[in-house]
Amino acid sequence: MSDRDRLPFRRLRLPRLEVTLQDRLTRVRRSWRMLLRIALSTGAAFAIATYVLGHSQAFFAPIAAVITLMGGAGRRQRVVFELVLGVAFGVLVGEMLILAIGRGAWQMALVASLTAVVAMLFNLRGMALTQAINSGVLLAAIVPLAGAANPAVSRFIDALIGGLCGFAMLLVLPRNTRRDIDEGLQELLAGLTGVLERIAAAMRSQDAQLADAALAEARDAQPVIESLHATAANVSEIVRLAPLRWKERADVERYAGSVNDLDNALRDARVLARRVASMLRHGERAPDGLARSVETLVEAVRIYADEYASSVDLERANERLVEASDLAMHAMAERLTVNTASIAAQVRSLAADLLMAGGVPRTALDDLLDVD
Known part of the structure; x- marks a missing residue:
């Protein structure tokens, strides 16, 4: 076998320490589908949540889209499900705690830890557990704008919109x-x-x-x-x-x-x-x-x-x-x-x-x- 034929395997043993600008440009060029999916899904998720549904803090819609796009190989359907389930659970527990104890540093610590405990008691794992904790933390950290819609409901809807937008881009612009x-x-x-x-x-x-x-x-x-x-x-x-x-x-x-x-x-x-x-x-x-x-x-x-x-x-x-x-x-x-x-x-x-x-x-x- 020629040296050219063995090149891919040799690269495993002797990885190059320097990555040239040409290498980086090639990697960007070959990732055009992924870049386009990210752009379209985050933009669409934010636009739907903000301009169609009127959510004033629709930051989680594009975040949910990115989480779905970057989900584990072969399990993006499950990622969408776990994302929405975790957000819904975290919103429920976090909102109940915040209504009772308010917002602050010690309240943040309590919301995060108790949300994790309750989620584990309900056997939430992986992405669902992570998003449950994240939802509780963000609810405790961000004060809703005056006159804004219920943050718990808005966050749940944003998660669903973002997840569906990310998933749709995987189907519309699939990899080769x-x-x-x-x-x-x-x-x-x-x-x-x-x-x-x-x-x-x-x-x-x-x-x-x-x-x-x-x-x-x-x-x-x-x-x-x-x-x-x-x-x-x-x-x-x-x-x-x-x-x-x-x-x-x-x-x-x-x-x-x-x-x-x-x-x-x-x-x-x-x-x-x-x-x-x-x-x-x-x-x-x-x-x-x-x-x-x-x-x-x-x-x-x-x-x-x-x-x-x-x-x-x-x-x-x-x-x-x-x-x-x-x-x-x-x-x-x-x-x-x-x-x-x-x-x-x-x-x-x-x-x-x-x-x-x-x-x-x-x-x-x-x-x-x-x-x-």
Whole structure:
């Protein structure tokens, strides 16, 4: 694999300490949808609350819109629900306390703590608990303008308006789902290819340090996996809800469904690197069949990385994975030790996870991978 192909994975290990102006401008340019969503949702939420409903302190409407837009990946429907529930609960408890004890420093402390206690007693968690406390605090801190509407009711309505405006912008201006998840998959597959290449090279050269380096690279890929899981949850939500992305639903669901299997494959690669390093440190020579099985895995992952969406290419990759498993299983007959048996089993496990990532059902794995 060329240095250019390995660049995304190397960036995990050797992050640049300096971010250039061009990097920042590129990040801004690629975030144009998010910036437009923020602008439109906050402006619309404030305008509706202020000019349509006549709320004089409609600050929470745009805040609620931003909270919804920035909610956790794949859970924005729940964010809207928790936001409104938490605000309503905090408003209720806070308003009752303020009517009884008034406003001030000690009243602020009491409102915040008691709102939290009551919310937890009612089993509010996460966003709902946070917004309940925030609502009580803001009610205690801000004195309503003379002649203004009931602040409790206004704040609840503002939260609902802001949440709905933020959610609407996610549907009207959805992210580029296929591009986003494809970029994450390509980065992960490039990393996995690099790890397997190092493992194969370590087996050919009998270099335990090279196997240790492969293990370190595989461990450094964890942030890529975590980011890919978040992206998969996010784009799955978008294609389910946004009409503009419905036509991409089948591809995105297939991509997202492969993330757990690719995660398992990378974990297998870590175990494989560890077993190879152990074998080489003990002076055992890797059978040729085992080295060729790992090299065949590299070829299969490269095919995935070239064009993951092509059913033809996936079929070719699956054939190479079956071949890799067969090579590993037959290599044990050449030299059977605890280490070679463990490595062969790990190659088979890695091939199985990649086959499932390519769409092969679990029930078909034994028939494909059983050795004749």
